[in-house]
Amino acid sequence: MISSHLTWYEGNPIALRFGEQEWRLAPAQVGVQLDTEKVVDMALQSGKQGSLPWQVVERLETLLSPTGRFLSGS
Numbered sequence: 001m002i003s004s005h006l007t008w009y010e011g012n013p014i015a016l017r018f019g020e021q022e023w024r025l026a027p028a029q030v031g032v033q034l035d036t037e038k039v040v041d042m043a044l045q046s047g048k049q050g051s052l053p054w055q056v057v058e059r060l061e062t063l064l065s066p067t068g069r070f071l072s073g074s
Contacts, residue, residue: 010027010028011026014026
């Protein structure tokens with residue numbers, strides 16, 4: 001199930017822009033690869049490390065941010 005969600009990222013192009021020009025390339029074309037096992041490990045560890053207040057912040061951050069990890073020190 002997780003692999004099917006991560007496949008979405010691999011199939012969507014990355015837009016590179018310079019001035020008025022734009023290039024759309026597959027992630028593999030620019031060397032981007034997802035390590036599914038590492039993504040799962042990181043997801044399982046999210047919100048389980050550090051002090052209790054920091055764990056709460058991490059969990060809220062994960063819920064509220066579409067990309068997660070927007071606070072410094074994360």
